[in-house]
Amino acid sequence: MSRNENRGGIPETEGIDDLPMAPATSASSAPAFSWSIPTEFVKLPSRGDFYPQGHTLQGIDRIEIKYMTAKEEDILTSRSLLKEGVALDRMLQNLVVDKTIDLADMLVGDKNALLVAARATGYGENYETSVTCPSCNETDVFEFDISDPNFTEFESAINHHNIQRTENNTFLILLPMTKVTVECRLLTGRDEMRILKEAERKAKKKIEASPTTDWFRSMVVSINGDTDPLSLMAFAGEMPARDARHLRIIYSEVVPNINLTQTYECPKCAYSADMEVPLNVDFFWPG
Numbered sequence: 001m002s003r004n005e006n007r008g009g010i011p012e013t014e015g016i017d018d019l020p021m022a023p024a025t026s027a028s029s030a031p032a033f034s035w036s037i038p039t040e041f042v043k044l045p046s047r048g049d050f051y052p053q054g055h056t057l058q059g060i061d062r063i064e065i066k067y068m069t070a071k072e073e074d075i076l077t078s079r080s081l082l083k084e085g086v087a088l089d090r091m092l093q094n095l096v097v098d099k100t101i102d103l104a105d106m107l108v109g110d111k112n113a114l115l116v117a118a119r120a121t122g123y124g125e126n127y128e129t130s131v132t133c134p135s136c137n138e139t140d141v142f143e144f145d146i147s148d149p150n151f152t153e154f155e156s157a158i159n160h161h162n163i164q165r166t167e168n169n170t171f172l173i174l175l176p177m178t179k180v181t182v183e184c185r186l187l188t189g190r191d192e193m194r195i196l197k198e199a200e201r202k203a204k205k206k207i208e209a210s211p212t213t214d215w216f217r218s219m220v221v222s223i224n225g226d227t228d229p230l231s232l233m234a235f236a237g238e239m240p241a242r243d244a245r246h247l248r249i250i251y252s253e254v255v256p257n258i259n260l261t262q263t264y265e266c267p268k269c270a271y272s273a274d275m276e277v278p279l280n281v282d283f284f285w286p287g
Contacts, residue, residue, distance in 0.1 A: 037066050042117040044110040045151045045256035050169045050186055056101050064097040068122030076284055085196050087281055104190040109257030111189050115279050120146050135271035142264050144277050150259040157253035170221055173250050175243040183222040191218050213237050
């Protein structure tokens with residue numbers, strides 16, 4: 001083998017011995033840049049109260065996460081991860097200090113709290129978005145304050161609506177029209193991913209989307225005590241609209257989650273409406 005060939009047979013650059021060499025550094029030399037990534041403890045809306053015995057998060061009311069770095073930005077811009085719909089989860093998993101915690105088994109509301117905290121520590125406590133007033137068509141920039149998101153008052157809602165919580169951490173909700181008692185469970189990150197994959201499958205096969213019924217089928221455990229999957233699937237699709245709306249409202253109130261709803265007021269015509277931060281990848285890009 002010649003002097004200018006490497007072991008793979010690829011010619012090396014001629015005259016490399018004549019190039020100026022960088023000054024030698026010892027292994028003990030301090031790096032040019034050193035920064036300790038700060039962390040923050042994030043309160044969980046569930047307070048760890050809705051996880052079964054033996055679960056990593058049972059009884060845990062807060063989780064430690066690292067601040068975002070350029071490495072997490074790479075994850076959020078990865079085409080393959082975005083296509084698979086796992087960019088946010090992969091980014092969050094990177095930030096969670098305790099690696100025994102699996103985001104797929106985390107309640108959706110708790111995961112949402114981590115998303116907001118990661119965005120606030122990464123890019124600041126304000127989120128700006130462009131809003132077009134539906135009344136006068138004036139376009140304006142609305143700024144959400146995400147510094148201290150409110151938690152849903154699920155305990156008060158459970159008492160107010162006289163909802164029964166079972167020993168399995170499910171809820172029994174009486175529907176007003178059919179008078180059926182529906183048992184619902186709390187959704188996890190794994191459930192979210194399954195619903196997303198089902199929507200993608202239908203889109204690829206040009207099957208009409210059914211996000212509401214897919215959501216009901218994921219959360220409903222029993223109907224009047226009947227747990228037969230065929231019965232649950234049929235009821236999810238045939239539930240009267242009044243009952244479906246009631247179930248959505250009650251479920252949103254009794255489930256531990258964050259509340260990012262804030263009031264937008266048009267500066268031109270004074271039209272006002274409640275707006276909610278969209279918790280998707282776009283949420284992480286400032287401005």
